[in-house]
Amino acid sequence: MIESWRWFGPQDTVSLADIRQTGARGVVTALHEIPNGTLWPEDEIASRRRMIEAAGLAWVVAESIPVHEDIKTGAAGWEKWAHNWAETAKALARHGVGTICYNFMPVLDWTRTDLDYELPDGATALRFEFAAYAAFDLFVLEREGADGDYSPEDAALAKARFEALAADERDRLTANIIAGLPGAEESYTLESFGARLAAYRDVSREQLFANLRNFLDIVVPAAEEAGAVLAIHPDDPPRSLFGLPRIVSSLADLQRIAAMNPSRSNGFTVCAGSLGVSPDNDVPAIVEALGDRVHFAHLRATRREADPRSFHEDAHLEGDIDMIAIVRALRRLERRTGKVLPMRPDHGHRILNDLSGTSTPGYPAIGRLRGLAELRGVTRALDMLETQPV
Numbered sequence: 001m002i003e004s005w006r007w008f009g010p011q012d013t014v015s016l017a018d019i020r021q022t023g024a025r026g027v028v029t030a031l032h033e034i035p036n037g038t039l040w041p042e043d044e045i046a047s048r049r050r051m052i053e054a055a056g057l058a059w060v061v062a063e064s065i066p067v068h069e070d071i072k073t074g075a076a077g078w079e080k081w082a083h084n085w086a087e088t089a090k091a092l093a094r095h096g097v098g099t100i101c102y103n104f105m106p107v108l109d110w111t112r113t114d115l116d117y118e119l120p121d122g123a124t125a126l127r128f129e130f131a132a133y134a135a136f137d138l139f140v141l142e143r144e145g146a147d148g149d150y151s152p153e154d155a156a157l158a159k160a161r162f163e164a165l166a167a168d169e170r171d172r173l174t175a176n177i178i179a180g181l182p183g184a185e186e187s188y189t190l191e192s193f194g195a196r197l198a199a200y201r202d203v204s205r206e207q208l209f210a211n212l213r214n215f216l217d218i219v220v221p222a223a224e225e226a227g228a229v230l231a232i233h234p235d236d237p238p239r240s241l242f243g244l245p246r247i248v249s250s251l252a253d254l255q256r257i258a259a260m261n262p263s264r265s266n267g268f269t270v271c272a273g274s275l276g277v278s279p280d281n282d283v284p285a286i287v288e289a290l291g292d293r294v295h296f297a298h299l300r301a302t303r304r305e306a307d308p309r310s311f312h313e314d315a316h317l318e319g320d321i322d323m324i325a326i327v328r329a330l331r332r333l334e335r336r337t338g339k340v341l342p343m344r345p346d347h348g349h350r351i352l353n354d355l356s357g358t359s360t361p362g363y364p365a366i367g368r369l370r371g372l373a374e375l376r377g378v379t380r381a382l383d384m385l386e387t388q389p390v
Contacts (some may be wrong), residue, residue: 001028001086001297001330001379004344005058005365007361009033009048013192013358014365016055022369023376024196024341027052028062028101035066037081040088042095049095060342061296062092063101066216071217073199074211082215086222093226099295099342101269103233104201104212106244109176109198110236114282115176115361116350117312125351126362128237131311134158135165136173140295141190143197144152145246149243197242205245212247213260223265229296230259231267236274237311238281251286258293267293270330273300273346276321277311283321289328292337297330299323300374313347313362317378327378331386345371 001167002024005019019027028321031048033038037124052059065088068081086240089100113136117127133384137146140163165173176189188196203211223230238249247253254268268290287294301319302311317323334341348367359365 001334002060003376004028004342005344005368005372006063006344008360008363010051011361014050014363015237016057018365020056020370024344024372025058026344027057027066028061028065028342028344029059030062036066036255037070037084037360039084040065040091042091043093045095045097049097057211058203059095059097061099061101061231062097063220063296065089065092065100065102067102067104069107069196069199071215072104072208073203074207074214075199077213078214082218082365085215086219089219089223089228089230090226091192093223093341094346098228099231100228101231101233101296103235104215104248105235105246106119106200106210108244111177111241112361113173113176119312119347122355123367124353125313125349126347126356128308128310130154131157132165132173133241135162136177138162140170140174141194141242143194143242144158154328174320175231182197190218197244200244203245205247208247209256210258216257216261216266220261220263220266225265229265229267229295231269233269233298234271234274236271237277239278239309240273249384250281250282251289254290256288258290264292267295267299268296269296271298271328271346272299272321272323273302273313273319276305276319277302279304279308279320284325287326287333290342291333292339294330294333294341297341297343299326299343300348300371306367313349316345316374323375324382327375328382329383331379343375345375 003024005024007027007029009032024111030315050058065085070078071081112126113129113132114127116124118124135158138142140156178193235246235249240246272283275283301314301316301321304311305312347362347370348364348371350367351364352363354364354366
């Protein structure tokens, strides 16, 4: 696998020189400053590639070209945004960036309620707490129709959680959910968030599948022509939020998407943490089932809590998933297909100097370095056992 590192561009607190020192060879990035739906200028793509190469690294994955909300809702004129997306994918491929990770999550990208959840060892992690999420939905956002999404017991739990929050904690919870996490496509105010949710009032799960298929009908042929592969990212978490449909949450969902277009360019990112939040998802079996449609891997671990709807990011070799089995499945896929997969450690803990410095939520330097080192050790040990069985 190509050991890679998420980089948010020149403003990232982790520099390209820092990335080089981790031992990673690949960079996973995007032109995050370009507004959603806008065609990425080819000279800016070329400039960013040269910047990465000058640091002794390679731009191996574009993560992400944001998918405009009008595409997801099927709003009038959505085709314009899809064609811009397709042309951006082709421009990236012309500059050697042939793997493109994207998501099709309505309104919100990955969602967390706490960005600094303290662990027993003093490190901090990202967390999704169901009670806090429900408290925000019912009593801060006051979403129309939200009452029908919760049992009386869950509504009581949410009310108690809301009443326990101080004013500044409510503000922080709101910011964590809607202000836009790293790599997210949009940020919102409460008012604009409510308006965006309203745009999905008539978008059912089946309609969202149809809108994805229509999008793929435009972008997959363009990617195939350019020699690029697309890798849709699973929902995070893999369940409905705020009454919105989600369609990339299970093996059945992924197989349905694969069937929309038989091209190898219509592929997948295997995110171990996103999929692993659901106890129904067997991530190594998903790798095996998707086969050569797997083009990219996010390797991180999550741990479900006493209320299994809540979870936090665990150390890379801990949590509810079998990371060793996942790495083994990915390496066997590589040997079987002859492909080399880019992978990156994801959502590291804030540890050591990360705690006293400034870092992007979920993307501290030392915490991810620990994860990369652990994953590197697993990969090399498994490779040795495959070639020199004990």
